[in-house]
Amino acid sequence: xxxxxxxxxxxxxxxxxxxxxxxxxxxxxxxxxxxxxxxxxxxxxxxxxxxxxxxxxxxxxxxxxxxxxxxxxxxxxxxxxxxxxxxxxxxxxxxxxxxxxxxxxxxxxxxxx
Amino acid sequence: xxxxxxxxxxxxxxxxxxxxxxxxxxxxxxxxxxxxxxxxxxxxxxxxxxxxxxxxxxxxxxxxxxxxxxxxxxxxxxxxxxxxxxxxxxxxxxxxxxxxxxxxxxxxxxx
Numbered sequence: 001x002x003x004x005x006x007x008x009x010x011x012x013x014x015x016x017x018x019x020x021x022x023x024x025x026x027x028x029x030x031x032x033x034x035x036x037x038x039x040x041x042x043x044x045x046x047x048x049x050x051x052x053x054x055x056x057x058x059x060x061x062x063x064x065x066x067x068x069x070x071x072x073x074x075x076x077x078x079x080x081x082x083x084x085x086x087x088x089x090x091x092x093x094x095x096x097x098x099x100x101x102x103x104x105x106x107x108x109x110x111x112x113x
Numbered sequence: 114x115x116x117x118x119x120x121x122x123x124x125x126x127x128x129x130x131x132x133x134x135x136x137x138x139x140x141x142x143x144x145x146x147x148x149x150x151x152x153x154x155x156x157x158x159x160x161x162x163x164x165x166x167x168x169x170x171x172x173x174x175x176x177x178x179x180x181x182x183x184x185x186x187x188x189x190x191x192x193x194x195x196x197x198x199x200x201x202x203x204x205x206x207x208x209x210x211x212x213x214x215x216x217x218x219x220x221x222x223x224x
Contacts, residue, residue, distance in 0.1 A: 004156065033212075035214075040216055041115075041216065042115070042117070042202065042214040042215050042216040042217060043157075043202065043204075043212075043214040044214070045210070045211070045212050048209075048210045050209070050210075056210040057210075058210060058211075058212075059211075059213075090156055090157075092156070099206070099209050100145065100147050100159070100162050100206050101159045101162075102157075102159060103156075103158075103159075104155075104156025104157050104158070105156050106154060106155055106156050107156060
């Protein structure tokens with residue numbers, strides 16, 4: 001059974017804190033993605049990684065960075081969390097060449113107070 | 114600005130009938146489209162895709178239709194089953210690192 005896991009289901013952080021969201025996949029997928037989902041806006045791509053140490057900006061990368069040191073793990077970093085980063089964060093992975101067929105984790109609901 | 118729009122936030126259908134979920138897009142250069150299904154407390158799961166070289170793609174009970182001139186696609190589910198109750202997202206995938214998702218339509222199939 002394919003699996004994408006995210007480190008936390010719910011997270012509460014304070015404004016200005018550095019926040020790490022971790023994602024691990026066990027499918028040996030080359031591609032990994034980070035999205036945020038907000039009411040009325042759908043899913044928006046933050047960053048995409050197609051290989052270890054490789055990354056591409058998505059639609060809304062501002063205020064975020066990512067790290068992919070190992071193939072199975074993709075981290076999203078909020079250097080200084082702000083209230084407008086309160087959102088549901090979803091991680092996904094896919095095979096190279098099949099980026100359209102993504103396997104998603106269950107999401108992390110992040111609240112920044 | 115939303116590049117992919119799902120104007121119906123919700124839809125209710127009787128079991129056994131057809132469900133039709135609609136999606137519009139703004140950019141005529143978009144050439145690949147996806148549908149995902151999402152159950153509560155789970156991540157979305159890939160359902161079906163269509164390339165702009167086709168106007169129809171079928172997978173079992175699910176069929177996606179693409180009307181390029183109208184910049185419109187639709188997902189048909191026939192027959193609808195209670196297990197199909199979920200939120201459905203359409204998305205455009207113009208480049209390897211570009212995905213534009215709609216806001217979703219919540220489908221309820223009534224037994």
